[in-house]
Amino acid sequence: MTGRPLRILLAMCYLVHRTGAEMFTRDLALWLRRRGHAVTILATAFGDMADELRHASIACITDVADMAARPDVIIGNTHHETVRALLHFHDVPVLTICHDRSAEHGRPPQFSQVVRHIAVDENCAERLVHEFGIEREHIELIQNGVDLSRFLPRTPLSAAPRAALVFSNYASHDAQLEEIRAACAERGLTLDVIGSGTGNHLPDPAAALGRYDVVFGKGRCATEALVTGNAVVVLDPSSGMGEMVTAATVAHARRWNFGRALMTRPITRQNVMAELDKFDAQDAGEAAAWMRANGGLDATLCALEACVRRVTDGREIIAVPAEQRAREMARYMDDWIRRGSATTAHLGLASLHQHVAGLHQALNDHHRAHQTQIEAWHAESQRQSEQAAALAVKLQAAEAALAAASTAHAALSARLDEAGSRLANAERQALDNTASMDARLREVYASRSWRVTAPLRQISTFIQARVQRP
Known part of the structure; x- marks a missing residue:
């Protein structure tokens, strides 16, 4: 100094x-x-x-x-x-x-x-x-100016934006915000809101800005987003909207503090989508570099x-x-x-603002609590759905195995029936052969030659017995 x-x-x-x-x-x-x-x-x-x-x-x-x-x-x-x-x-x-x-x-x-x-x-x-x-x-x-030691550069923007932010204490859950939300949804972007007007007040937004690709804001909010490296659309629900800040326009917009004089158009879905379509990651990086050098x-x-x-x-x-x-x-x-009386007005206004901010914060806390519960229910429903899907897959596999077993059983039964039939045929054939042989033996025993050769068989039996004797 x-x-x-x-x-x-x-x-x-x-x-x-x-x-x-x-x-x-x-x-x-x-x-x-x-x-x-x-x-x-x-x-x-x-x-x-x-x-x-x-x-x-x-x-x-x-x-x-x-x-x-x-x-x-x-x-x-x-x-x-x-x-x-x-x-x-x-x-x-x-x-x-x-x-x-x-x-x-x-x-x-x-x-x-x-x-x-x-x-x-x-x-x-x-x-x-x-x-x-x-x-x-x-x-x-x-x-x-912005404290560059607090608002550090974010990672480079991706080629296509995915997340957007309305960064304003003047934003509220009204028709303008719904127009922005609808435009973002149509272009495939999620949308969050930071500001006391919606009860989502962040004392230090520096850490949050890096999570977004596109930021809608004016004045200081736009400046903070630019030095962080976000693509910025000059917009405020209380004033209207301007254009996407580019490397070619950032110096001019800065002299007017990204403020009211630049916000000459109404906030409509078509106007917001037109600015989102101008997103250029490289150009946004160049605008951010200029802003960090000069802001x-x-x-x-x-x-x-x-x-x-x-x-x-x-x-x-x-x-x-x-x-x-x-x-x-x-x-x-x-x-x-x-x-x-300005002093009385300021005191009353400050008190009213604090009361409204408290109500917004309470409403936002309730909303978050309900949203957390809904998300928990959704997660449980998703888990049960996944379990049901897994059980359905197992059931289908079991039904397929049962069908395959039934088919194999039918094939085995057919083979057993065929084997049984063949066995029965073989048994009948064997019985027929045995009966035929018995009949032929009876014919032999009853024949004259059998009777004539009986003494010869007796002599043969006697000789075999003498030979086998020690």
Whole structure:
């Protein structure tokens, strides 16, 4: 770090939902603290990010009077909180950042203490010029950056996309989301949604982005997806849709922060499918490489720190005449009365957002529980189906073996019948032969020659007996 450490007060409406402006404020505070500056954040309401910030030795306050030490500079991110800070520290130089083209919090405080205006994209710069009469040369363009150490490059995209993601806090289960889902289904892609609007809020989406080929998002979400290496379609359910970001268009789209000015078409199934058909893995890789080279957080915050240095060098005290201060305060009060109490509105809105986010999260938890049960039932049904199929195969094999055994038995029976028949024939033939021989013997015994030769047989028998005697 060059120059002395500064005491810096960041003003923000609230740090609750991790929107683009909220995450910018968080990243800026952490980066400035690492650079050795003393950082305090003033906000109307804080969420769980306050624990993370305080752990990093960053003060988080809701009442500007709680800050005893005078800051060297005020960096205002939202209108009324910036005014609260500059009225309390009435001689401190102020630098304001316009994060949104249309939101109330993006209106620049019109006080003499404001010595520099910053716009995060050309759309916000146009707002400052055309709605508030700020000359373009007094506006510095410093675009949002992404922490490249958190959002690491994913593996190269496959030739054909398989998984898509709607990455937006403004997405909800409505007709626009169904159009996107139908288009993805028709092109063979699965679709998930990450964002507080659907109750699926991820504090750190960096690890999840690598699971998807195509990401639908705007602003910071689109930037994070691009540096990860996803193919990105500029789209947000609250604003409409633009086109697939390509290597040829990424620089232009970046100057407009992948935002509302680029989303000029309605979200329809046909429009979404037309952008999905532009998917080109190699081109998406080239766009990601450009984005990593030009969209890092360090470059953004170094430019912002340099701007702070220019603001504070030689301007430690902003002396505003009492008359001018009164006129500026009267103008602000007139605007405040016409528009209503911003602090009350912010508190109510923050509370409502937290309540709605809680309801969404509970609904999403119930949905996940039911989905888990359905998947378990489906798995059990699948297992039983597989067992039934295996049993059917075994039954078919047994039936086939039984049929083969029956055929073999029939063949054996036929052979046995044939053998029995042949045996019976042989037996009859033997009996017939025996009877024939018996008849012939009887004829011999009854013949005259047998009787005449009887003495000769007796002599032969006598001789044989004498010969055999020892």
